[in-house]
Amino acid sequence: MHYKLTQEIIKLSESDYWHSAKNEWNFEYAYYSDELQRCLCGHYPIKNICVIKNTINNRHTEVGNCCVNKFLGIDEGNKIFTSIKRLKEDPTKSMSPEVLEYLFNKKVLTDFEYKFYLDTIRKRKFSYKQLEIRKKINQKLIDFTSYESNSNFSRINLVLKWAEENTWFDTSFVHSLKQNCERRGKLTENQSKALENIIKKLKIE
Numbered sequence: 001m002h003y004k005l006t007q008e009i010i011k012l013s014e015s016d017y018w019h020s021a022k023n024e025w026n027f028e029y030a031y032y033s034d035e036l037q038r039c040l041c042g043h044y045p046i047k048n049i050c051v052i053k054n055t056i057n058n059r060h061t062e063v064g065n066c067c068v069n070k071f072l073g074i075d076e077g078n079k080i081f082t083s084i085k086r087l088k089e090d091p092t093k094s095m096s097p098e099v100l101e102y103l104f105n106k107k108v109l110t111d112f113e114y115k116f117y118l119d120t121i122r123k124r125k126f127s128y129k130q131l132e133i134r135k136k137i138n139q140k141l142i143d144f145t146s147y148e149s150n151s152n153f154s155r156i157n158l159v160l161k162w163a164e165e166n167t168w169f170d171t172s173f174v175h176s177l178k179q180n181c182e183r184r185g186k187l188t189e190n191q192s193k194a195l196e197n198i199i200k201k202l203k204i205e
Ligand SMILES: [Zn+2]
Pocket: 005, 039, 040, 041, 042, 043, 063, 064, 066, 067
């Protein structure tokens, strides 16, 4: 399995040698898949998935969290999946500060939400209203790391990548969908349909 993973990563990298190819990759996103997926190494099924990005050629690929950690030395996913598990069991608990930082950097949280969470991260006793805010922010992590929002991101990125070569296409609507998806962790049904129509109509693959 190790051999298969290194071969697949090398294929997507600029370098032909594993020891330098693996350094081309950075962590980008983590998501929890409800649908069973296969890791690049061949392992099946996996549910904790990391999207990694090649810093030289900008390619993206998805690898099981376990492999990303073990073979690429990327450990951001671990913290995210630990927080997801904890919050799914008890939505009144808190995510780790690193995960909060991750959400803020991905523009999922407003300045107010970020500051509120940071100030109250170790707090156990909340007013009703404060607890509702914490739960709402926790839900943002669950939504942002869901399979649904990840598939929206990959469809949006597909269109934006296509638009790089087809410069006549106005991307402002697709960019607004992306922003929406970052803020809310999902698209509305109408937005999702509109995106699907663009992909179909322009025959983007
Ligand atoms: Zn694997």
